[in-house]
Amino acid sequence: MSAPILTVTHLSASIAGQQVVEDVSFEVPATGITAVLGRNGVGKTSTMRAVLGLISRRGKVLLAGERIDGLPTHRIVQRGVGYVPEDREVFASLTVAENLALAERDSKPRREFVAELFPDLMARRSQLAGTLSGGQQQMVSVARALLNDNRILLVDEPTKGLAPKIVGDVARALQEAAKIVPILLVEQNLDVVRALADGAIVIAGGRVVHTGKARDILDDDALTTRLLGVSAEVHS
Ligand SMILES: Nc1ncnc2c1ncn2[C@@H]1O[C@H](COP(=O)(O)OP(=O)(O)OP(=O)(O)O)[C@@H](O)[C@H]1O
Numbered sequence: 340m341s342a343p344i345l346t347v348t349h350l351s352a353s354i355a356g357q358q359v360v361e362d363v364s365f366e367v368p369a370t371g372i373t374a375v376l377g378r379n380g381v382g383k384t385s386t387m388r389a390v391l392g393l394i395s396r397r398g399k400v401l402l403a404g405e406r407i408d409g410l411p412t413h414r415i416v417q418r419g420v421g422y423v424p425e426d427r428e429v430f431a432s433l434t435v436a437e438n439l440a441l442a443e444r445d446s447k448p449r450r451e452f453v454a455e456l457f458p459d460l461m462a463r464r465s466q467l468a469g470t471l472s473g474g475q476q477q478m479v480s481v482a483r484a485l486l487n488d489n490r491i492l493l494v495d496e497p498t499k500g501l502a503p504k505i506v507g508d509v510a511r512a513l514q515e516a517a518k519i520v521p522i523l524l525v526e527q528n529l530d531v532v533r534a535l536a537d538g539a540i541v542i543a544g545g546r547v548v549h550t551g552k553a554r555d556i557l558d559d560d561a562l563t564t565r566l567l568g569v570s571a572e573v574h575s
Pocket residue numbers: 354355357359377378379380381382383384385386
């Protein structure tokens with residue numbers, strides 16, 4: 340197997356003096372989608388924010404073998420760590436085209452790839468992003484990250500609050516995106532995890548409590564009930 344794109348070792352992090360990530364270690368392979376699972380409030384978002392240096396952290400983070408844990412956020416972003424935050428965070432009063440233009444960092448942004456992946460957004464280029472549906476806003480958020488040649492994307496709960504039909508659209512977009520960039524995906528919708536993720540890590544109480552193949556975890560009903568508080572039986 341090729342070297343991991345991201346290696347996190349004994350990561351801890353705090354917000355306003357309170358420790359929210361206790362001791363997190365995991366590896367993200369250089370291809371495909373790796374899921375981060377765990378109940379509400381266990382530290383999934385904080386782990387991503389700690390990797391990005393958005394909150395004060397300790398521990399070791401390697402991007403393609405090079406340490407990034409001592410770098411400020413803008414340098415981590417320049418090295419190629421893309422972020423699609425929880426709640427999307429598009430510029431509501433700007434158009435779709437403006438949102439995308441503002442995200443371009445590289446000299447050769449992947450405009451054609453994004454246009455092919457999101458034809459619906461291209462048809463809405465002049466529409467204010469704040470007037471888009473939640474699913475369309477999520478597409479804008481993913482598209483922004485895909486414009487640049489990132490080495491990994493950190494994607495936080497992209498399907499949260501979306502209608503079931505739209506969940507499928509977002510999942511398909513992520514599946515296509517993963518063909519060009521590895522993705523670390525926080526996702527509570529276990530059907531989406533089952534469809535997309537290769538590996539998975541489970542966080543509880545600020546620590547990684549389980550690592551394995553996503554399907555093996557989801558197929559273990561006792562494990563998912565204990566660690567996630569839900570049954571992962573396939574709904575179809
Ligand atoms: N800005 C903040 N100030 C204080 N505590 C915070 C802040 N953000 C998060 N926390 C706390 O840190 C812990 C981890 O939160 P985090 O958002 O990382 O969890 P999560 O696994 O992403 O949860 P969710 O599933 O709800 O998105 C929680 O106990 C939360 O209350």
